[in-house]
Amino acid sequence: MFRSNAPKREPSGAAAKKLAALREELRKIERSGWSEKTGKSVALGLPEVDRLLSDEASPGLRTGCLHEFAGEGAEAFAAILSGRLKGPVLWCADALAGSELYPPGLAAFGLDYRRLIVARCRKPREILAAMEDGLRCRVLAAVVGELSAGVDLTASRRLQLAAENSGVTGFLVQSAWRDQVSKAPPAGRRNIAGTGRSGREVEAKAPSAAFSRWSVDAARNRDNAAGIMTWRLSLHRCRNGGSGAWTVKWDAKAYRFSLVAEAADGQIDPPAEQSSGQCLVG
Amino acid sequence: MTAETGNRVVISAVTRVAELAGIAPGMALADARAVLPDLFTLPADERADAAMMERLARWCGAYTPWVSLDGPDGLWLDVNGCTHLRGGEQALLNDLLERLSGYGFSVRGALADTPGAAWAFARCGEDRQVIPSGGTKAALAPLPVAALRLEAETLSKLSRLGLRRVGDLYGLSRISLANRFRMDVVRRLDQALGSAAEPITPRAHERPYRVRMAFPEPLVQADDIAEALKLLLQKLCARLRQAQYGCRRLEFQCHRVDGDTQRLEIGTARPLRDPKQLARLFAEHLNQLDAAFGFEALVLSASGVEPLGALQEAIPVGASEGDVSGGAAGENGTAPLIDLLGNRLGFERIQRLQPVASYLPERAYRSVSAAQPDDLSDADIAPDGAGCRWPARLLRPARLLRRPEAVETLSLLPPGEPGTPPALFVWRRVRHKVRAAEGPERLSPEWWRRDPAWAKGARDYWRVEDEVGRRFWLYREGPLRSGVPVTWFLHGLFA
Numbered sequence: 109m110f111r112s113n114a115p116k117r118e119p120s121g122a123a124a125k126k127l128a129a130l131r132e133e134l135r136k137i138e139r140s141g142w143s144e145k146t147g148k149s150v151a152l153g154l155p156e157v158d159r160l161l162s163d164e165a166s167p168g169l170r171t172g173c174l175h176e177f178a179g180e181g182a183e184a185f186a187a188i189l190s191g192r193l194k195g196p197v198l199w200c201a202d203a204l205a206g207s208e209l210y211p212p213g214l215a216a217f218g219l220d221y222r223r224l225i226v227a228r229c230r231k232p233r234e235i236l237a238a239m240e241d242g243l244r245c246r247v248l249a250a251v252v253g254e255l256s257a258g259v260d261l262t263a264s265r266r267l268q269l270a271a272e273n274s275g276v277t278g279f280l281v282q283s284a285w286r287d288q289v290s291k292a293p294p295a296g297r298r299n300i301a302g303t304g305r306s307g308r309e310v311e312a313k314a315p316s317a318a319f320s321r322w323s324v325d326a327a328r329n330r331d332n333a334a335g336i337m338t339w340r341l342s343l344h345r346c347r348n349g350g351s352g353a354w355t356v357k358w359d360a361k362a363y364r365f366s367l368v369a370e371a372a373d374g375q376i377d378p379p380a381e382q383s384s385g386q387c388l389v390g
Numbered sequence: 391m392t393a394e395t396g397n398r399v400v401i402s403a404v405t406r407v408a409e410l411a412g413i414a415p416g417m418a419l420a421d422a423r424a425v426l427p428d429l430f431t432l433p434a435d436e437r438a439d440a441a442m443m444e445r446l447a448r449w450c451g452a453y454t455p456w457v458s459l460d461g462p463d464g465l466w467l468d469v470n471g472c473t474h475l476r477g478g479e480q481a482l483l484n485d486l487l488e489r490l491s492g493y494g495f496s497v498r499g500a501l502a503d504t505p506g507a508a509w510a511f512a513r514c515g516e517d518r519q520v521i522p523s524g525g526t527k528a529a530l531a532p533l534p535v536a537a538l539r540l541e542a543e544t545l546s547k548l549s550r551l552g553l554r555r556v557g558d559l560y561g562l563s564r565i566s567l568a569n570r571f572r573m574d575v576v577r578r579l580d581q582a583l584g585s586a587a588e589p590i591t592p593r594a595h596e597r598p599y600r601v602r603m604a605f606p607e608p609l610v611q612a613d614d615i616a617e618a619l620k621l622l623l624q625k626l627c628a629r630l631r632q633a634q635y636g637c638r639r640l641e642f643q644c645h646r647v648d649g650d651t652q653r654l655e656i657g658t659a660r661p662l663r664d665p666k667q668l669a670r671l672f673a674e675h676l677n678q679l680d681a682a683f684g685f686e687a688l689v690l691s692a693s694g695v696e697p698l699g700a701l702q703e704a705i706p707v708g709a710s711e712g713d714v715s716g717g718a719a720g721e722n723g724t725a726p727l728i729d730l731l732g733n734r735l736g737f738e739r740i741q742r743l744q745p746v747a748s749y750l751p752e753r754a755y756r757s758v759s760a761a762q763p764d765d766l767s768d769a770d771i772a773p774d775g776a777g778c779r780w781p782a783r784l785l786r787p788a789r790l791l792r793r794p795e796a797v798e799t800l801s802l803l804p805p806g807e808p809g810t811p812p813a814l815f816v817w818r819r820v821r822h823k824v825r826a827a828e829g830p831e832r833l834s835p836e837w838w839r840r841d842p843a844w845a846k847g848a849r850d851y852w853r854v855e856d857e858v859g860r861r862f863w864l865y866r867e868g869p870l871r872s873g874v875p876v877t878w879f880l881h882g883l884f885a
Contacts, residue, residue: 184885210790211743211755221743227731228739247723326859
């Protein structure tokens with residue numbers, strides 16, 4: 109695994125060949141027939157990130173896999189990525205959450221409301237079951253599941269296997285928003301913003317069979333233009349072995365991501381860093 | 391009941407009370423009103439009447455399989471060979487008429503050798519008469535000639551000649567009758583007396599889409615039941631395919647050895663007749679069955695069917711990739727999924743979203759059941775949705791709170807200057823320091839709609855970012871006046 113902020117060393121010559129052969133070997137062990145069926149990817153449009161996620165042939169987030177997002181921007185991220193895939197999208201929503209998906213807002217992420225099928229589930233179990241059925245339906249492009257808590261290894265493995273077999277991409281979304289809505293801190297304790305569970309804590313939780321785990325946390329908008337959203341994007345785990353953290357901004361007019369240079373501003377959301385401590389999987 | 395003939399409104403049917411008051415069918419409504427000023431009339435609905443007669447005919451199938459409709463208000467029942475089942479002819483007739491009048495119909499009936507004679511006695515004779523076999527001619531004689539199903543013109547001619555009773559015609563020569571009245575009178579007379587055949591065409595018998603299976607040894611194992619269901623589904627689907635129908639609702643009845651009956655019901659988003667898909671829809675519910683001592687009979691019936699043309703049997707899986715860019719094209723592919731989820735969660739919870747032409751955030755979209763793509767024809771919705779997308783320049787949050795929540799605010803500006811966003815707000819006991827704000831966007835309530843949530847007037851919406859970078863959608867409610875405390879609400883969460 110690499111640290112993103114450390115300069116990435118490219119292995120050269122024979123070592124690179126050997127590494128590639130080993131990776132291939134690993135891949136075969138991991139899943140038979142995996143690369144043919146799910147060899148496609150959806151690119152984020154950020155070469156730096158895309159390269160880390162997949163091989164050179166098809167950079168980007170692998171389709172036909174399960175990906176986990178946490179944090180305030182998790183839904184947005186799932187919407188953006190499923191918007192880039194072709195086909196209908198099943199959105200397994202939590203009908204009992206305090207807030208609900210707002211379709212006019214989805215337009216900013218390039219996800220057409222006509223492609224959405226919303227299943228309003230009442231229990232996490234229903235969401236997981238609906239997701240699994242959706243992931244078996246090959247016509248779909250993506251399945252998004254809103255969950256307030258993490259899933260266990262068995263559940264995520266079931267989803268991952270279903271996704272692999274059909275080639276449908278699954279997104280597990282653990283929104284920090286919903287967390288805050290459902291679990292307000294007890295009375296008498298006033299919190300500073302940022303102490304609710306953030307995506308950064310995800311990595312410490314139970315293992316998951318998802319192909320990649322991300323957190324998409326709120327970040328300050330550097331340029332105060334309308335239609336620009338900034339997130340602190342951290343890749344905690346990816347089966348290909350990458351990890352890293354970037355500050356990205358989303359242009360809702362051009363439907364495009366771009367990296368925010370970290371050098372431009374040394375302090376990226378300092379309050380959160382102080383409170384929970386920035387750490388990366390290395 | 392009134393019916394319109396040309397430009398006249400005519401009484402078409404009357405109640406017994408109105409009949410006693412002198413109102414008769416065929417009267418003009420104006421005349422009838424003159425006779426009885428407080429006459430209550432309803433327009434006749436012939437189609438509903440016909441449908442009712444159709445249902446009655448089906449119901450009469452309990453007495454004989456040979457039922458046919460006679461005009462708009464009559465039914466023939468050929469009870470030949472069926473009477474012993476009900477304890478004789480009179481008993482059958484009484485039973486039939488008792489039941490029908492018990493349902494609230496005013497009915498008359500008679501049983502005779504020929505359809506013509508039965509018609510005559512039912513309408514002109516004594517009610518609930520059974521004419522003994524061979525006694526038709528004698529019994530028919532005192533009835534008026536109208537009992538012979540003759541046209542009004544012929545009837546008036548007959549009455550002018552003094553031929554009022556059917557018996558009056560018996561003595562006349564057939565040739566002179568035929569000369570004067572064409573073949574009508576002779577034919578009707580022959581039909582009533584049985585010397586001319588009058589076949590009754592029975593209604594086409596509808597076989598319900600129902601298959602059953604009985605077992606000498608009761609079924610207990612879940613696997614066995616699933617297997618039996620599969621066979622039943624194959625049988626039923628084969629029949630549906632032949633008839634070019636697909637089912638929308640299926641009922642699976644399991645009759646237990648101890649007499650208990652258990653039911654499972656599934657619905658589908660569109661007509662379906664693929665045994666595999668249907669079996670999958672049932673599979674989830676099969677464990678609800680309590681077999682106890684076992685099931686001795688399984689019945690599968692399609693309670694709702696709709697036409698479904700021939701289908702291409704198997705669509706290669708890879709082919710579905712390209713055709714689903716739009717919503718409509720993908721519908722066929724997602725139907726099995728919608729069925730599956732709909733049967734589990736309820737079809738009303740599997741939804742598609744539609745824009746609504748309104749600026750009010752909570753009214754800007756609505757959810758429709760994904761199982762009914764047909765009810766898109768609302769005035770609010772453009773046919774292709776293109777004209778009615780949400781305007782992209784209006785930035786809207788990704789999540790909307792189900793109801794706006796009041797937040798405590800602190801404004802750094804003196805209270806004399808309203809119209810600015812708060813510098814700090816507390817939502818759900820978490821303090822958010824506002825770092826940047828965009829706005830206001832003023833939204834006014836729709837005056838043509840009484841909406842309690844908007845009773846306080848226009849709202850000023852602000853997009854607000856806290857010091858961490860979370861983006862909120864806040865609004866200020868009510869008029870801006872100095873001295874009036876300003877209330878702020880949180881309505882949406884940006885991603």
